[in-house]
Amino acid sequence: MSCVKKFLCVSCPVGCSLSVTVEGAEVLSVEGNTCPLGEKYARSEVANPVRTFTSTVRVNGGLLPLCPTRSKTPLPLSKVFDVAREVAQLTVDAPIEIGATLIKNVCGTGSDIVASRSLPRKHRDSRELENSA
């Protein structure tokens, strides 16, 4: 028996409404997408929904107390809370370079947690900071 599942594609801001005909675990057809990303999203959504995960980690001695992070690649939606808990445990030392790997293969998802901004050490003198900007 085939059935139709409805998804809203989150691949880009257009947000197409997708109608996906599935039989068991097999995708028979995808309708409603306006670009190839929609078809890809629909197939992934049926097999194993994934999302890019973003959060922050605590920073010692940084100009800000937090550094934003992201998963380098999308990871399973079902693992998001596990990942959130693991990321929340982490504290790193400043300075941090954008793109630096902070956790490898987080929760066995195959994706790394990386820094999504550079964060310098806390300066004593604000003029030093302005000169570096």
Added chain:
Amino acid sequence: MSAARQVDVAIIGAGPAGLAAGAAARNEGAERVVVFERDWEPGGILQQCIHPGFGLHTFGEELTGPEYAHRYLTRVREAGVEFSLNTMVFQMDKPVLKDGRKTVTFWTMQPERGIEQIEAKSLVLAMGCRERPAGALGVAGSRPSGVYTAGTAQRFVNMEGFMPGTKVVIMGTGDIGLIMARRMLLEGAEVVGVFEIMPWVSGLRRNIAQCLDDFGIPYYLNHSVCELRGRGRLEGVGVVEVGPDRQPIPGSDKFVTCDTLLLAVGLIPENELSRMAGIAIEPITGGPIVNEWMQTSEDCVFAAGNVVVVYDLVDFVSREGERAGKYAARYAMGRLENAKREFKIVPENNVRVVSPQTLTGEDDVTVYLRVGSPVESKCRLYAEPGLFSQRLRYARPGEMNEIKLSASQLKSLASDVTRITVGLEVL
């Protein structure tokens, strides 16, 4: 009074619009291009938007806000733009004629330099927008702590390391509120629900899907928060269902326990400085009236980004920022001639917000527009006389539509045409 510091192109605000304007002004050939920014680092609100979704158009991949800012800053520094950080622009004069050309003068405050007077050959307003605050809503009840705008909470949680509360209600369905619903949940708070007074969602639908539906956070349309309760700290809010007239339905009120209320009820272009400079403001957008060069009612003042009209995507802000920077540079170098014609763009048939509002017809242009209420069926977007027609599957207030017009099309219009009407026709 000491002599004013001379600048070719001054830009106020180092957010995405200001950065793009700065780089474009330099690349167009302007010498001294200075971006004035009140924060200690450039990037603007991008720095607190740690979620992905930025840069699909500009960089062809999905970046977080800080990543987008980082990429753009690299471009800007390569272009040779100067920054004046920790600098508040607090006063601006109406532009005056000096040596046969208009110049603009403003005052800045900075910890090391004190108060300084700046004179610029041209100026780009890129101050962005601010959130509609609690006081603007007139919600009844006490005035406890625990009520924040969604963006303030976003800065606390993502940059400063504070959690605003543990049990959260969100009022309004603006994108920042939806994104904060997910963020607060992932940081360990309980998110009770999202309440929207209108019968439709005001943010992007993808944010309903990936921020609320993914995590089972409920949202309620035709609902409003009508009361704040609590002494000292918020203890809960009164919520009521509203009818088609947006008036409360008697007997539908209920009490929702929470310690935090986040407001996501709209953004307002930040134009205090523009008003000081005597710039004409459009009442519906709340931003300066601009032509396709992003030139305001004062020839030497340009504007770009959310200070003009609130965009849904940063990529558009960058694109319009580039446009403003380019023409501001031309003006500063004496290379921007006065327009020979002016077309006024007049919205009709459910189109509410239009930007730019006037055209010179000298350049190709993208006109951005928003509808007033959603159309969930086939419709046609048009620009008359005979300039543009496009079929759409739907049109929603949360998503901007674009109309592209070419200079050759506009130049071919009969000389008595001064109005271009844009509208949305339901098919």
